[in-house]
Amino acid sequence: MLAPGTEMKDALERRGITRRQLVKFCSAMLGTLALPDRFLPQAMAAVAKARKPVLVWLEFQDCAGCSESMLRSSHPNVGEAVLDLLSWEYHETIMAGAGQAATRTLDRVVKEEKGKYLVVVEGSIPTAEGGIHCTIGGRAAIDIAREVCSNAAATIAVGACAFDGGLVAAKPNPTGAVGVHEALPGIKVINMAGCPHNPANTAAVLVHYLTFNDLPAVDQYSRPLFAYGRIIHDQCERRAHFDAGRFVTEWGDEGHRKGWCLYKMGCKGPEATFNCPIVQWNDHTSWPIRAGHGCIGCASPRFWDHMSPFYERLPSVPGFGVEMTATKLGLGLVGAALVGVTGHGLASTLRPAAPPAPPPDSVRKEN
Amino acid sequence: MQPQMKPAAAPVPPERAPRKLAHPRMRIGPAIAVYVWQYPLRLAHWGLVLSIGLLAFTGYYIHNPFIVGQTKTTFLMGTFRFAHEAFAMCFIAFFLIRIYLFFAGDRWVKLSAMAPVSRARWKEMIEVAKFYAFIRPRPLSKVGHNPLAAASYLGIYALIFVEIVTGLVMFNWLAQNPVLTVLVGWIPGYIDIQNIRLIHFCLMFVFIAFGIVHVHMCLIVSSAEKRGLLDSIFTGYKVVPVDELEEDDRAAIEAARDHRVRA
Amino acid sequence: MSRIVVDPVTRIEGHLRIEAQLDGGKLTDAWSSGTMFRGIEMILQGRDPREAWIWTQRICGVCTTVHSIASVRAVEDALGIEVPDNARIVRNLIAGSQMVQDHVIHFYHLHALDWVDVASALKADPAKTSQIAQSISDCSKSSTTYFRDVQRRVKAVVDSGQLSLFASGYWGHPAYNLPPELNLLAVAHYLEALEWQKDFIRMHAILGGKNPHPQSFLVGGMSTAMDPNEPAAVINPERIEVLRDLARSARRFVSDYYIPDVLAVAPYYKDWFSRGEGLGNFLSYGDYSSGDQRDPGTFLFPRGVVLGRDLTRVHPVDPAKITESVAHSWYEYAGGDAQPKHPSAGETNPKYTGPKPPFDHLDVDAKYSWLKAPRYDGQPMEVGPLARMVVGYAAGRKEIRDAVDGALKALNAPPSVLFSTLGRLAARALEAQIMANQLEGWVDQLAFNLEHGNTAIFNAARWDPGSWPASASGFGLHEAPRGSLGHWIEIDHKAIRNYQAVVPTTWNAGPRDAQGVRGAYEASLLNTPVADPNRPLEILRTVHSFDPCLACAVHMVDARGREYTIPRIS
Numbered sequence A: 001m002l003a004p005g006t007e008m009k010d011a012l013e014r015r016g017i018t019r020r021q022l023v024k025f026c027s028a029m030l031g032t033l034a035l036p037d038r039f040l041p042q043a044m045a046a047v048a049k050a051r052k053p054v055l056v057w058l059e060f061q062d063c064a065g066c067s068e069s070m071l072r073s074s075h076p077n078v079g080e081a082v083l084d085l086l087s088w089e090y091h092e093t094i095m096a097g098a099g100q101a102a103t104r105t106l107d108r109v110v111k112e113e114k115g116k117y118l119v120v121v122e123g124s125i126p127t128a129e130g131g132i133h134c135t136i137g138g139r140a141a142i143d144i145a146r147e148v149c150s151n152a153a154a155t156i157a158v159g160a161c162a163f164d165g166g167l168v169a170a171k172p173n174p175t176g177a178v179g180v181h182e183a184l185p186g187i188k189v190i191n192m193a194g195c196p197h198n199p200a201n202t203a204a205v206l207v208h209y210l211t212f213n214d215l216p217a218v219d220q221y222s223r224p225l226f227a228y229g230r231i232i233h234d235q236c237e238r239r240a241h242f243d244a245g246r247f248v249t250e251w252g253d254e255g256h257r258k259g260w261c262l263y264k265m266g267c268k269g270p271e272a273t274f275n276c277p278i279v280q281w282n283d284h285t286s287w288p289i290r291a292g293h294g295c296i297g298c299a300s301p302r303f304w305d306h307m308s309p310f311y312e313r314l315p316s317v318p319g320f321g322v323e324m325t326a327t328k329l330g331l332g333l334v335g336a337a338l339v340g341v342t343g344h345g346l347a348s349t350l351r352p353a354a355p356p357a358p359p360p361d362s363v364r365k366e367n
Numbered sequence B: 001m002q003p004q005m006k007p008a009a010a011p012v013p014p015e016r017a018p019r020k021l022a023h024p025r026m027r028i029g030p031a032i033a034v035y036v037w038q039y040p041l042r043l044a045h046w047g048l049v050l051s052i053g054l055l056a057f058t059g060y061y062i063h064n065p066f067i068v069g070q071t072k073t074t075f076l077m078g079t080f081r082f083a084h085e086a087f088a089m090c091f092i093a094f095f096l097i098r099i100y101l102f103f104a105g106d107r108w109v110k111l112s113a114m115a116p117v118s119r120a121r122w123k124e125m126i127e128v129a130k131f132y133a134f135i136r137p138r139p140l141s142k143v144g145h146n147p148l149a150a151a152s153y154l155g156i157y158a159l160i161f162v163e164i165v166t167g168l169v170m171f172n173w174l175a176q177n178p179v180l181t182v183l184v185g186w187i188p189g190y191i192d193i194q195n196i197r198l199i200h201f202c203l204m205f206v207f208i209a210f211g212i213v214h215v216h217m218c219l220i221v222s223s224a225e226k227r228g229l230l231d232s233i234f235t236g237y238k239v240v241p242v243d244e245l246e247e248d249d250r251a252a253i254e255a256a257r258d259h260r261v262r263a
Numbered sequence C: 001m002s003r004i005v006v007d008p009v010t011r012i013e014g015h016l017r018i019e020a021q022l023d024g025g026k027l028t029d030a031w032s033s034g035t036m037f038r039g040i041e042m043i044l045q046g047r048d049p050r051e052a053w054i055w056t057q058r059i060c061g062v063c064t065t066v067h068s069i070a071s072v073r074a075v076e077d078a079l080g081i082e083v084p085d086n087a088r089i090v091r092n093l094i095a096g097s098q099m100v101q102d103h104v105i106h107f108y109h110l111h112a113l114d115w116v117d118v119a120s121a122l123k124a125d126p127a128k129t130s131q132i133a134q135s136i137s138d139c140s141k142s143s144t145t146y147f148r149d150v151q152r153r154v155k156a157v158v159d160s161g162q163l164s165l166f167a168s169g170y171w172g173h174p175a176y177n178l179p180p181e182l183n184l185l186a187v188a189h190y191l192e193a194l195e196w197q198k199d200f201i202r203m204h205a206i207l208g209g210k211n212p213h214p215q216s217f218l219v220g221g222m223s224t225a226m227d228p229n230e231p232a233a234v235i236n237p238e239r240i241e242v243l244r245d246l247a248r249s250a251r252r253f254v255s256d257y258y259i260p261d262v263l264a265v266a267p268y269y270k271d272w273f274s275r276g277e278g279l280g281n282f283l284s285y286g287d288y289s290s291g292d293q294r295d296p297g298t299f300l301f302p303r304g305v306v307l308g309r310d311l312t313r314v315h316p317v318d319p320a321k322i323t324e325s326v327a328h329s330w331y332e333y334a335g336g337d338a339q340p341k342h343p344s345a346g347e348t349n350p351k352y353t354g355p356k357p358p359f360d361h362l363d364v365d366a367k368y369s370w371l372k373a374p375r376y377d378g379q380p381m382e383v384g385p386l387a388r389m390v391v392g393y394a395a396g397r398k399e400i401r402d403a404v405d406g407a408l409k410a411l412n413a414p415p416s417v418l419f420s421t422l423g424r425l426a427a428r429a430l431e432a433q434i435m436a437n438q439l440e441g442w443v444d445q446l447a448f449n450l451e452h453g454n455t456a457i458f459n460a461a462r463w464d465p466g467s468w469p470a471s472a473s474g475f476g477l478h479e480a481p482r483g484s485l486g487h488w489i490e491i492d493h494k495a496i497r498n499y500q501a502v503v504p505t506t507w508n509a510g511p512r513d514a515q516g517v518r519g520a521y522e523a524s525l526l527n528t529p530v531a532d533p534n535r536p537l538e539i540l541r542t543v544h545s546f547d548p549c550l551a552c553a554v555h556m557v558d559a560r561g562r563e564y565t566i567p568r569i570s
């Protein structure tokens, strides 16, 4: 059943890939997607299709970190993704053409591949002052996004910025930055949140799309469940230490050297949902908690505002500045109650004796 | 539930009452013991008080694990979290009992008796406040809660509800229970999980501060009105001068079948 | 006379627009414009200084880590924190590996396509390519079969009619000079480098959890706890071995691929040794200490300024001489835009006055960029690998002199060729080599400390904000792959009051100042011949030689008041 028919063999040969490479690659993808092996033939057939689907990668208010992250993809590696799997026709950070040659390519894809191509968006889209905070080829980001995304088969928003504005939209959001789904309500978008996105997940979504011609199941933020359905804390290698109550209490202390839990150092693993501990980064080499630093919850909605301060357990209380922690505020409240009660109690001992009670009738009235 | 009111068959013997009840110049009259807090209410009250204490302790440990385990066999955080969740379930049960009493409890603990809905009650609340502010010499005595206390209790129940909801959101964040997901799963979409935690944590201090002020108020009022307010949350009975009973209180007492003398 | 617009400039980081005037086949004028603004300065205000590095790291994802390093150094300077030796080494390793990897990516994936005609590779004879490969390098992947496979893969892509990233290239442009065999070699190494870079940068994963945006910096040290006997420690003997392997792989890659390829390609483009010379003024803060980070004498790349291509004198760096002009930038200065300001007294009041999008041309006589125009002593400066090599060469640093002289000898050219488009390219390669050779030494130091019980990685004295003064200010300097980077911070009541970054690409890509003096890009484009105005490949060659990074460059902050001083070199 796994043997590809002659048709596929031809297709593969045309594309210069061996069957072994293809099997390896497709199995890895199915693994990330948590799909059983029986989908392998389907995935392979899709991947080996004669005509590769076209992909364009748009960058707006970004740092190119998500592009770089894609370059670190290992299954498929970028070479495979770019040459064998898809026709990656527009991507400012790495494409050959520039200027008009580049914009013409984009125009051509929108026209000729209408409704069939995939768009990846990286970076937030500014909406203040008519979009003047990001222009490309003299056009505002929002115009480009509207035209390119609304004509696409699907949009993949990679990174925190394209997801919900990310850092650029953190308070006070000077440029009115928003994510794709807020900028373009109603378009079909899947959010690969994270700062940056994990290329293993994005690659898996691409393969899912190629295989089933549809996007995988998503959560309430349109993030794929296979990657964002579980909290980090539940998958963390330090979890046993958490349960045992063994915590790092100071950077570089004994617990830190022994790999104890980073909860007391502000780790946001208990809040953050992501498959970071499972797929890890850079060819499964490590991930931030393995490197001794707490999680910052980078795949969570509006994480810059919600998960910071990153070294505290809880956010600072709104309206009180970074110095005021919830504990200080709460202890202040309890202290004030104690002081108030003591004062009131002392004052009450000095309370003059009550005058004789009035006759019953007047009590009624007084009440 | 039938309002259970236990009128005194005989007035309190005058020779005993003055020492116990009154200011030297206070009018001495017959008083009866009224069964104001039926036992489910007292159960709920003490259940809540106890579980708040345990939840605050375990919750604070969850927030800031002040004991760091040393050996591989300790299961400190796991235990504290389990305890917190177990106490939380009790807490919810006591809360539900109290909610039931809002609708089916005695006349003094019903929602309708406590909510500051009428103009008269607002006026009375001001009178109560005046007592605390040393403007009014004598507390405003009521058979049930005084209106200010009643309103603050409703406030604290609302906050308890918020605490439970935020707790359940966090619980479901880990447990991913389908029922809870339908009930509270949508909330983090509007209030981020970190802010949920923050609310949950800050309310803990509100409860503690409330407890302090509340006990103080009860002491002050109890000693000023000398009607056994403080005892009542243990025994259920308050001593009320007969002529202070409102018309309908009297009617209720007449109607009650079980007559038992209390002094 | 015609106006050429290149927007977007691709194969760079960020959003850059070049407008240029073409007259008689040569560029007579040029304007460089950054077209994206995020306002990270406003976002940082009021936040915890200890996490500023996490935020500023996101200024750029290509030169990821550089802003983290500058940021933690700025806060450490403000609070008077000294970091343990191990933290310095780990930071050097992270920054150094970043530099090597970034230079490799720049050469093969961002810059190469300006010199290499992918389409021509199809015409190559793989056997001949193999011969060339074996003659220039000891690299084992050089068989005829290997190159034939690569050629077949490229052919499959071309035959499919779906050219992917290469769809929009200027293939067949007359300015491509390489023979088909070298083009094939370069395409093969394009793919090799793509594989290598992702493997090598696992160094960041080990020391920082991930790349891009590694997550292991701390104000006061690093989170990479060390223990010789702990399997779960971030740095232990097992991890040291992986680091050592990776450091060696960097050295191998640079000496087997990068350097030979640059030396093989350069002779075909000799005229580019005299084009794109640019300003001739170079600035380097210096970095990569072998001991005390505060002593520039210990730096691998020294600190200094070289003016007017004069390699006989290195001037000390005096930061009081740094100013920034907004005469042609979309900002307003309260005291009038004509007067430049010292960064510590600078203002950032964004005020867009450019045309309403969509537009065809910027009004280059007025304001035309989101970048400010930094000046040193009133003069524009070039920063980056070339500046570091020039300053190091002029200062007589042995490693740098040896590397540069060796390359000049191989190319049979005088030092003056350094001041050119190809000079930048070569300087970058040499720098990568110096750095790649250095990495293993740092790994050894780390291993030595680990074996000898020195596992200190963090200085906890000032971690608790309760131990801070009511207000403090400081700065942190770093030599990022693209040049000299400085962060300035002001802390007030445990929160960031002001944050400012003066970034390499702002120096290089900035617009004109109030006197109309051009920035580095603008100056370097002058007199460049352009064969085909519709395919301005020549513009890209020079602009790319600077390795632009626009997300970094768009100015950051609103700092008021304080004077900062950088220790001078004597």
Ligand code: HEM
Pocket (backbone or CB within 6 Å): A270, A313, A314, B051, B052, B055, B056, B058, B059, B060, B062, B063, B064, B081, B084, B085, B088, B089, B091, B092, B163, B164, B166, B167, B168, B170, B171, B172, B197, B200, B201, B203, B204, B207
């Ligand atoms: C008066 C009642 C309660 C108090 C004072 C209290 C207090 C706390 C505190 C201080 C925390 C730590 C917050 C932090 O992460 O910093 C916490 C966590 C939590 N509480 Fe409560 N809590 C109460 C009731 C409840 C209830 C009714 C539930 C319902 C299920 C609940 C469930 C939780 C859960 C699930 C956590 C998170 C545990 C974890 O992160 O592992 N709590 N609570």
Ligand code: HEM
Pocket (backbone or CB within 6 Å): B045, B048, B049, B052, B098, B109, B144, B145, B146, B149, B150, B153, B156, B157, B207, B208, B210, B211, B212, B214, B215, B218, B229, B230, B231, B232, B233
């Ligand atoms: C955190 C701790 C506490 C909380 C949250 C709390 C809450 C409440 C609430 C909600 C009520 C109203 C009962 C109802 O009608 O539902 C109440 C009544 C009462 N509680 Fe507490 N309580 C606390 C601790 C205590 C303690 C320690 C005592 C005793 C020393 C006490 C004595 C009373 C008394 C005497 C009443 C009746 C007061 C009245 O009628 O106004 N409470 N409490």
Ligand code: SF4
Pocket (backbone or CB within 6 Å): A232, A233, A234, A236, A237, A238, A239, A240, A242, A260, A261, A262, A263, A267, A268, A269, A270, A289, A294, A295
């Ligand atoms: S390190 Fe973070 S994610 Fe891991 S167990 Fe501890 S708190 Fe949870």
